[in-house]
Amino acid sequence: MDTPTNHQDEQVSDDAISKPSYRKAEFLTSAAKVSQCPDDSGWEVAFAGRSNAGKSSAINSLTQNHKLARTSKTPGRTQLINFFTVGEQQRIVDLPGYGYAKVPQKLKQDWTRQMEAYLRERQSLRGLILLSDCRHPLQPFDQQMLGWAAEAEMPVHMLLTKCDKLSKGAGKQTLLKVQGKVAHLGDLVSCQLFSALKHQGHGEIGRASCRERV
Ligand SMILES: Nc1nc2c(ncn2[C@@H]2O[C@H](COP(=O)(O)OP(=O)(O)OP(=O)(O)O)[C@@H](O)[C@H]2O)c(=O)[nH]1
């Protein structure tokens, strides 16, 4: 992935930003390419992660609207960059998933290019929520995103998803292990367990919102 430009250049003043209201989320628009994205003003937080990691489900759980983002058992469901408003000049973004083998090569290359362009060029992007299945966290794609975020000094809050699939003890162990592996990135990266199925982890993501605007 190319090195991005610094997104902090045109900071929206803190006064202009209130806490996002996930429950008021509304679909805004979909974009197949960066040129189709909505006006690049205000701020937005993007949900990124491998295909099937649970990005769309997490958005639906957080917004308490199970019809907002399309979810599917079949990986590769989200093929467009989907924007949702969560307040005045505030958006959350559902990105297409990485790493789904069955998508034709040409399409995969197009998505990758558009996603990289989005991450590199989008001035209003203020933070990433990086979702990773807690049963196999920190896959190469996740590492790549973390490396990119570190270079861009972009805050990342990791959701270790589907934690309902692990026992409490195993979940805790996974969290500690992942925290240890990202510790070298300092305050830029935080992690938590999350379950869209059980709506578990909303409180923590709210606290991350205050700290990192995610
Ligand atoms: N058990 C469990 N299953 C989940 C959870 N979150 C998502 N899933 C399931 O995982 C599958 C993929 O979920 P999606 O939310 O569509 O995943 P995605 O990351 O948006 O996938 P793409 O759009 O393909 O990138 C679906 O079958 C969901 O029901 C969870 O917290 N627990």
Ligand SMILES: [Mg+2]
């Ligand atoms: Mg999706």
